[in-house]
Amino acid sequence: xxxxxxxxxxxxxxxxxxxxxxxxxxxxxxxxxxxxxxxxxxxxxxxxxxxxxxxxxxxxxxxxxxxxxxxxxxxxxxxxxxxxxxxxxxxxxxxxxxxxxxxxxxxxxxxxxxxxxxxxxxxxxxxxxxxxxxxxxxxxxxxxxxxxxxxxxxxxxxxxxxxxxxxxxxxxxxxxxxxxxxxxxxxxxxxxxxxxxxxxxxxxxxxxxxxxxxxxxxxxxxxxxxxxxxxxxxxxxxxxxxxxxxxxxxxxxxxxxxxxxxxxxxxxxxxxxxxxxxxxxxxxxxxxxxxxxxxxxxxxxxxxxxxxxxxxxxxxxxxxxxxxxxxxxxxxxxxxxxxxxxxxxxxxxxxxxxxxxxxxxxxxxxxxxxxxxxxxxxxxxxxxxxxxxxxxxxxxxxxxxxxxxxxxxxxxxxxxxxxxxxxxxxxxxxxxxxxxxxxxxxxxxx
Ligand code: HAM
Numbered sequence: 001x002x003x004x005x006x007x008x009x010x011x012x013x014x015x016x017x018x019x020x021x022x023x024x025x026x027x028x029x030x031x032x033x034x035x036x037x038x039x040x041x042x043x044x045x046x047x048x049x050x051x052x053x054x055x056x057x058x059x060x061x062x063x064x065x066x067x068x069x070x071x072x073x074x075x076x077x078x079x080x081x082x083x084x085x086x087x088x089x090x091x092x093x094x095x096x097x098x099x100x101x102x103x104x105x106x107x108x109x110x111x112x113x114x115x116x117x118x119x120x121x122x123x124x125x126x127x128x129x130x131x132x133x134x135x136x137x138x139x140x141x142x143x144x145x146x147x148x149x150x151x152x153x154x155x156x157x158x159x160x161x162x163x164x165x166x167x168x169x170x171x172x173x174x175x176x177x178x179x180x181x182x183x184x185x186x187x188x189x190x191x192x193x194x195x196x197x198x199x200x201x202x203x204x205x206x207x208x209x210x211x212x213x214x215x216x217x218x219x220x221x222x223x224x225x226x227x228x229x230x231x232x233x234x235x236x237x238x239x240x241x242x243x244x245x246x247x248x249x250x251x252x253x254x255x256x257x258x259x260x261x262x263x264x265x266x267x268x269x270x271x272x273x274x275x276x277x278x279x280x281x282x283x284x285x286x287x288x289x290x291x292x293x294x295x296x297x298x299x300x301x302x303x304x305x306x307x308x309x310x311x312x313x314x315x316x317x318x319x320x321x322x323x324x325x326x327x328x329x330x331x332x333x334x335x336x337x338x339x340x341x342x343x344x345x346x347x348x349x350x351x352x353x354x355x356x357x358x359x360x361x362x363x364x365x366x367x368x369x370x371x372x373x374x375x376x377x378x379x380x381x382x383x384x385x386x387x388x389x390x391x392x393x394x395x396x397x398x399x400x401x402x403x404x405x406x407x408x409x410x411x412x413x414x415x416x417x418x419x420x421x422x423x424x425x426x427x428x429x430x431x432x433x434x435x436x437x438x439x440x441x442x443x444x445x446x
Pocket of ligand 1: 093094095096126128133134135136138139140142143144274275296297298299300301302318319320321322323324325326
């Protein structure tokens, strides 16, 4: 039997792996401009971190989590012995709960109210039905800002997210930024009751799952993908009509700051997002090109109660995460995916066996100077070495044969113009650097 990668996972071969790496680097540089530092947390956590952080009655926790048992857990279960928290683990479906857990465990948020900004990159795991843009293992970059209560922190996170998409190369016109406020502990309970009553009044026209949610978590009904349910729920009460004064003022300030930053958005009173920790601002960026029904590229919001869930002091927080495979799909669908393949600065070709040590040493000299160099290791003919050079995309080939060896030089051939010139071996590094600069400038002019 041929082995295969599990359903819903992908082997990222070099072109795709480089494409995702490019997006992660962009996240690193953009998020750095806003003061975010990198954090890495484990790929699995004690199950309760996610149950407590995200909410038992969310799809992510209730239906999509990969559970992991510690090696001794099965035996303990068979014996009826109690399991410890470290026996019952889960692969992370997202990283916000992990970051909140880590922030409390390591006392990351100082009591003086200073803000801590953290960003992350990594794979997340959700046992969803795989389809285009929906995987069981996928990559996210995300950012979490802890300790900032003011609306400018919400607006800054949204601006940073849109800045990131712009740097990735997605045209602004291909994106839709949706914004909503979900209220807080003061105003959400009354809203939940109204939505519950609405669901029960319209039970005959809603799916059994939505009706069940009336009693467990009524706002989750807004996430239902069933078109009939969506139409019915379009007439449900709107949270924005019921916000308390503080939440309404916060929401108005976030919108005013986005207006000031000239970031266009659409208000969507049905946007509740699929995770229970949100309070006040929520946002989502959607795109149609390349994504089909999985049209959310990224999203997030404020979660002012999450740190307390993990035993920390009351600490406001907010953040977002972006799905990298979806970003790449949109870049490809809009014709904006650059070739992220690494291209050598030079290919070195040996005319005969005696030239091989010379080109080997020359390649090392170029690499030591920070220039990627490629050469043949299979004793290929000069013709095949040129074919290889062409395939590699190197702008120049350095050829060394008996004449060049005698002259202490290499023949440098420009692959685009086919021009050739002889370069002294000790001038090769500068000559290749010059060609790289010329190629880069040419690319920019185009
Ligand atoms: P989320 O909306 O569940 O939020 O996921 C963020 C993004 O991850 C989605 O918009 C999507 O691009 C990508 N994504 C989610 N599921 C899949 C999947 N099965 N396959 C491929 N891509 C997927 C969160 O994860 C929150 N932690 C965001 C956040 C941070 N909120 C506050 N801070």
